[in-house]
Amino acid sequence: MTPSQSGGAKRRKSLEFDFSSPEAVQESIRQNDYIADKTLATTLFLAMKLEKPLFLEGEAGVGKTELAKVLATLLDTELIRLQCYEGLDSNSALYEWNYAKQLLHIKMEEGAKGNTKQIERDIFSEEYLIERPLLRALVRSKEKPVVLLIDEIDRSDEEFEAFLLEILSDFQITIPEMGTIKATRNPVVVLTSNRTREIHDALKRRCLYLWVDYPSFEKEVEIVTTKVPEAPLKLAEQICRFMSEARTMDFYKRPGVAETLDWTQALLALHKDELDADSVRETLGCILKYQDDIKRIEEDGIERMVATAHLSPEVEV
């Protein structure tokens, strides 16, 4: 996410999160500067009522991770994030014993001639346990459900998916040396995927599915003016029109909302209050991240796209 979006500390803390109805959810989200439509708000509402994990899928940069952050703010609770990668295993996702510390303890006790049983009790206590995100989410949810964000699940591998399946259905973890830890309240689970590969159906079936699309022009303008309030409305509209035009093009990586916000701030920093071809060219790096794509947009004619962006909505319709 962009710096502009991640300023969690700056964000107003909503005192009470009213989720008695989808409309109330929609309103609370909006107060936290996240623009949600009815579909999203209703799905979110259902996820909390049914205590089902929420599976967010969509192109990169449409605000999937951000939604989880907003949710944590709304519930006034902790956000525990597990970033997935290939080869992620239970040691880094669940818990791990602090082996080095255990070894040292054993060595020290040896000098003091401690008895073995006592040593064993000592080294398999919480002091030597390293909590990883999944365990932490369960432990912390004891008083108040936390938001557990399992980010970019498509980057992990099948082994981890299978493992996750087990955790998400029981919400309990057994540590052989210590016993079973079970959350009294299930954490609110949000999974995100950029769809770089298909996630196994068994996992997705346990979740509420939501496809997060690129926002419509109107919605994107609203997002820009909410997130970057210092941007003049005219510039915001031009930027968003340029972006929706750009998203129809055949890019390898289409720009997301995160790119729109980055770009708006870049243009503001350059003191632009209107879009022109030169400044677009200078700041292309904000919206396109592949050299091929940059070449393609230049071939397509930035001037033409800027001209389209300048059209007022009446003319366009």
Added chain:
Amino acid sequence: MTIRPVVAGSLPHRKIRAPGHGLKGEIIGFCRVLRRAGLKITSGRIIDVFRSFEHLEVTDLDYLYVATRSNMISSYEEIALFDAVFRRYWFDEEGNPYSGDNSEAMGDIFDEDIPDGAGEEGAGGEKSEDAENQDQKEGKESSGLPTEEEDSASSEAGDAEEDEEGTPSYSPAEVLGAKDFSTFDADQIADLRRLIQKIVPKLATKISRRKKNDLRAKDIDLKKSVKRSIQTGGEVLRLFRRKRKIQKTQIILICDVSGSMDSYSQFLIQFLYSLQNEIKSLRTFVFSTKLSDATPYLRHKDVHFALERLASEVHDWSGGTQIGNCIRTFNVDYGRTIVNSRTIVLIISDGWDRGDTEILGEEMERLTKKCHRLIWLNPLLGSPGYRPIDRGMRTALPYCDDFMSAHNLDSLVSMTEHITRI
């Protein structure tokens, strides 16, 4: 999969339904229709839909839509199908909300305008309703696998229809009609199969990032060593070690079936078929002027049937070559979802390209960055005096990890040896 505009999100009608007694039945009927349409509707999902209505006003169509959709689908590809079924089930032709269980009436209108491709991986021919039902009964993944009941007559009809409207690039010169690949004799097939069984394990593995125990390895497994040391009073008597696991890879075959490859095609197609049957996860694509996914056809158990189907479905067999455009189609439509760091891509082509070599270069570069290993098999490399100097081959060569010949069984043996040495 290319990104299609999403129909979802806003329905054209926001009318409030009158609360009726039959609503529960209607919802169950709706689930039944969805299941018939090919979605995986488990009873758990249906229960969750009803649980949702404990919290939502069921008479609001918007809520009905979100509650059913979020519970019933699990991928982007299914959205269009769901939306179409939803519209057909809950609205009449004028767009007014229906009432009453019309799951029976929905039965006949399936083949009309519900978009296909939802949940289907293969870009193969249209599936008849029967085939869909069949898949479902058997609880298979609907991967476009043709069932035995589906006779080739109906698929040919579907194919002809597709030609008329679906493929602008189609020209009579592209088609040389169906070919008979079934002339391979049994001995040759047996030879080929044995060889492929030998190649496959070498081809299909890669060193994983995960580790497994191995006492001869270099890395010490601290976790296990400490754990076991407790048995001996905290004295580490034995060091446990671990090493990286060998991981399975995904293999993708992209095979040139253009005119210039004609003399090899008998052998090739046999090779593709055997490989497909050896590695279930293999994806096979064939191309000349355009790319098609041959996986569903080649998965068929009966070799002759499979080859016949393939020959009749891939209608530009033995046409011209546009490697660049085809690789591009591959990158755009499939590259994102099926190519990753575990993928080995095998391109089988002579490199004679009549298309734009600039595109070829670009797309080869993109592909080689995404996959684990890119291997180009060129049957011409077997003929004495051949140098890869034609435009296409020269462009593509720098992006290939391996460049090998594949014109007969012997060359496959040497390829195996080469891969073993890697």
